[in-house]
Amino acid sequence: MSDPLRLATWNVNSIRARTDRVIEFLRRSDVDVLAIQETKVRDDGFPVAAISDLGYQVAHHGLNQWNGVAVLSRVGLDDVQVGFPGMPGYGEPPATEARALSAVCGGVRVWSVYVPNGREIEHPHYQYKLAWLEALARYGTEALAADPALQMAFCGDYNIAPTDADVWSVDYYLDKTHTTPPERAAFQAVVDAGYADVVRPYTSEPRTFTYWDYQQLRFPKNRGMRIDFVLASAALAARVTSARIDREERKGKGASDHAPVIVEFGG
DNA sequence: ATGGTTGATGGTCAA
Numbered sequence: 089m090s091d092p093l094r095l096a097t098w099n100v101n102s103i104r105a106r107t108d109r110v111i112e113f114l115r116r117s118d119v120d121v122l123a124i125q126e127t128k129v130r131d132d133g134f135p136v137a138a139i140s141d142l143g144y145q146v147a148h149h150g151l152n153q154w155n156g157v158a159v160l161s162r163v164g165l166d167d168v169q170v171g172f173p174g175m176p177g178y179g180e181p182p183a184t185e186a187r188a189l190s191a192v193c194g195g196v197r198v199w200s201v202y203v204p205n206g207r208e209i210e211h212p213h214y215q216y217k218l219a220w221l222e223a224l225a226r227y228g229t230e231a232l233a234a235d236p237a238l239q240m241a242f243c244g245d246y247n248i249a250p251t252d253a254d255v256w257s258v259d260y261y262l263d264k265t266h267t268t269p270p271e272r273a274a275f276q277a278v279v280d281a282g283y284a285d286v287v288r289p290y291t292s293e294p295r296t297f298t299y300w301d302y303q304q305l306r307f308p309k310n311r312g313m314r315i316d317f318v319l320a321s322a323a324l325a326a327r328v329t330s331a332r333i334d335r336e337e338r339k340g341k342g343a344s345d346h347a348p349v350i351v352e353f354g355g
Numbered sequence: 356a357t358g359g360t361t362g363a364t365g366g367t368c369a370a
Contacts, residue, residue: 101370102362126370128363153363205370247370301370302360345361345370 090239090327093163093194093353094119097243097318098337099202099299099346103127103158106344107135113337114142117350120163121193123200123243127156134158149189156186157202157244163194173230174223178204178216187220196324196353201244206265214265217247221274228281232321239324242283242317245299245346248275249313250285256295256311266313283319287349290331298333299346307338318351327353 096119100106103124114122127134127150134148145165150156159165168191177184190199201224206217224242232238248271249255261267279285297312306312334348
């Protein structure tokens with residue numbers, strides 16, 4: 089009924105600085121669909137030709153040098169949606185940001201989401217982060233109410249470590265964003281809406297992370313966080329056959345501070 | 356090792 093699908097999500101921290109790395113990743117990983125976050129470029133600056141040469145269609149949404157999301161697919165790229173219904177903006181008056189984009193690829197609606205960072209607990213950006221996730225959960229609920237058999241995945245950088253096991257040091261984050269109870273509750277609300285973390289069952293070893301700060305030798309010391317996820321609806325989650333984090337991609341000169349997360353779905 | 360990272364930008368801000 090469905091074809092097998094290999095899907096990845098990756099915060100690249102600038103598509104222009106990472107074009108060669110992305111191309112090399114596509115070659116080696118052989119993914120059908122790649123959700124990208126933090127392209128940090130307007131649509132007219134995205135390296136579409138270099139990606140097209142590899143056989144991938146590109147949908148990108150970027151308004152300026154911040155944020156920016158894309159979906160790359162070699163199994164079709166239909167019904168592209170920019171943002172989700174009810175997605176909040178930031179500031180006064182609220183300005184829409186380039187933080188969500190989706191397309192139907194190989195029968196699956198794949199979202200690339202870049203959840204607001206939150207900056208500091210007392211910063212307005214923190215409340216924005218919570219409101220943004222609340223709206224995402226609401227959209228997810230409504231989508232499944234309309235079609236319980238929907239195959240949909242929210243892939244991206246959530247800027248939240250859902251459990252204490254997902255950070256290198258609980259103490260370090262006590263007075264910072266990413267591990268506070270309201271953030272974790274906001275993340276859990278998306279899960280509870282019907283979208284499971286399909287990677288964790290395959291990556292349960294201690295200190296398994298997807299992000300390591302560039303500073304303080306965080307990567308060599310494996311002092312990171314697990315903040316990048318593929319959250320899949322039940323009909324899609326039932327098809328998962330394997331998942332992994334491409335930690336090798338974080339190594340060497342010119343790496344993003346995030347590693348790609350890869351999920352394979354059976355037919 | 357008295358430092359401390361990267362990217363977009365051309366001021367600093369953001370992560």
